[in-house]
Amino acid sequence: MTLTFTTEPAVPRPAAERSALLRSPAFGEVFTDHMISIDWQRERGWHDARLHPYGPLVLDPSAQVFHYGQEVFEGMKAYRRPDGTVVTFRPYANAARFNRSAARMAMPALPEDTFVAALELLVSADRAWVPDRPGHSLYLRPFMIATQYTIGFYGPSAAYRFMVIASPAASYFTAGAKPLTVWLSQDYARAAPGGTGEAKCGGNYAGTLVAQAQAREKGCDQVVWLDPVERRFVDEMGTSNLFFVYGRTLVTPELSGTLLAGVTRDSVLALAAELGYRAEEGKVGVEEWRADAESGALTEVFSCGTSSMITPVGSVRSADGDWTVGGGVPGPVTSRLREELTGIQSGTRPDPFGWVHKI
Numbered sequence: 001m002t003l004t005f006t007t008e009p010a011v012p013r014p015a016a017e018r019s020a021l022l023r024s025p026a027f028g029e030v031f032t033d034h035m036i037s038i039d040w041q042r043e044r045g046w047h048d049a050r051l052h053p054y055g056p057l058v059l060d061p062s063a064q065v066f067h068y069g070q071e072v073f074e075g076m077k078a079y080r081r082p083d084g085t086v087v088t089f090r091p092y093a094n095a096a097r098f099n100r101s102a103a104r105m106a107m108p109a110l111p112e113d114t115f116v117a118a119l120e121l122l123v124s125a126d127r128a129w130v131p132d133r134p135g136h137s138l139y140l141r142p143f144m145i146a147t148q149y150t151i152g153f154y155g156p157s158a159a160y161r162f163m164v165i166a167s168p169a170a171s172y173f174t175a176g177a178k179p180l181t182v183w184l185s186q187d188y189a190r191a192a193p194g195g196t197g198e199a200k201c202g203g204n205y206a207g208t209l210v211a212q213a214q215a216r217e218k219g220c221d222q223v224v225w226l227d228p229v230e231r232r233f234v235d236e237m238g239t240s241n242l243f244f245v246y247g248r249t250l251v252t253p254e255l256s257g258t259l260l261a262g263v264t265r266d267s268v269l270a271l272a273a274e275l276g277y278r279a280e281e282g283k284v285g286v287e288e289w290r291a292d293a294e295s296g297a298l299t300e301v302f303s304c305g306t307s308s309m310i311t312p313v314g315s316v317r318s319a320d321g322d323w324t325v326g327g328g329v330p331g332p333v334t335s336r337l338r339e340e341l342t343g344i345q346s347g348t349r350p351d352p353f354g355w356v357h358k359i
């Protein structure tokens with residue numbers, strides 16, 4: 001059954017106020033005029049799809065999400081191109097991952113077409129909020145919460161709400177493409193085999209905040225997670241995946257079940273191959289990271305994710321010592337991939353993959 005959305009228009013923010021906010025948006029601080037909600041109940045399935053004014057939710061304090069953490073989310077962006085058109089990037093890939101996360105958290109699947117229709121409706125209604133400055137975008141946050149009112153732990157919630165909110169964004173890392181300094185977390189683990197590491201659920205992020213705070217204390221931008229069993233191999237970074245560049249060969253940690261299958265990660269693998277690099281998934285040992293950086297065989301490391309895009313990693317700090325990669329400055333492969341991917345999104349280079357989705 002196809003869902004029909006009802007619309008309750010918001011009183012838009014005055015244009016002058018919106019323009020001022022769009023001039024230098026801080027990541028995730030300001031939201032557009034509307035939001036999307038769709039409800040699910042065990043007896044009715046998905047129903048009551050609506051576009052309505054952005055604002056606080058009214059939920060009973062016993063809603064299951066507050067107690068047992070049943071929540072999943074996505075992150076994606078809409079871009080305004082120089083010709084004025086607005087596009088998103090691989091929305092069906094996010095829709096598919098959303099449903100994989102939902103399945104792991106015992107939550108219902110949302111039809112992919114409904115997921116994409118919800119994004120299209122919100123972006124169309126709040127089109128004026130899509131920034132036009134290079135590197136800026138409208139960040140879209142689809143999420144689903146458990147809304148059954150009970151603290152009895154009887155099993156998966158019998159009710160959920162899917163929502164989408166949108167926030168104008170500059171670069172996630174305030175220093176733009178300046179190389180990051182990362183902290184190797186040896187005290188904490190992010191995920192375990194059989195756990196929820198592959199799902200994009202709030203709990204995965206909550207459990208890492210203490211390590212992220214530790215990274216900050218050590219003067220680092222982000223935490224890097226090692227495999228939870230041997231603590232020998234690199235899994236991922238706090239908010240993104242990692243790539244290791246050996247001249248013209250790129251290696252990214254394989255999807256072992258404990259790390260997130262990033263849409264940007266997948267795009268970089270395909271794009272790098274198209275540009276003539278060798279791009280592989282494999283195991284990346286932390287000892288090799290250090291030894292290869294020190295010998296010069298490892299030429300660059302970069303992180304990639306929706307919010308942070310492609311960002312060089314220049315320095316590593318750990319309890320066992322510190323090292324730099326590629327002299328701690330952005331390398332040519334990182335810069336090229338960043339330019340090419342941005343070019344596809346902004347329409348300045350062709351999109352042979354069909355990734356761009358016009359709104």
Ligand code: COI
Pocket residue numbers: 074075076239305306307308
């Ligand atoms: C994203 O990159 O879209 C994420 O969801 C990471 C988040 C911590 C900002």
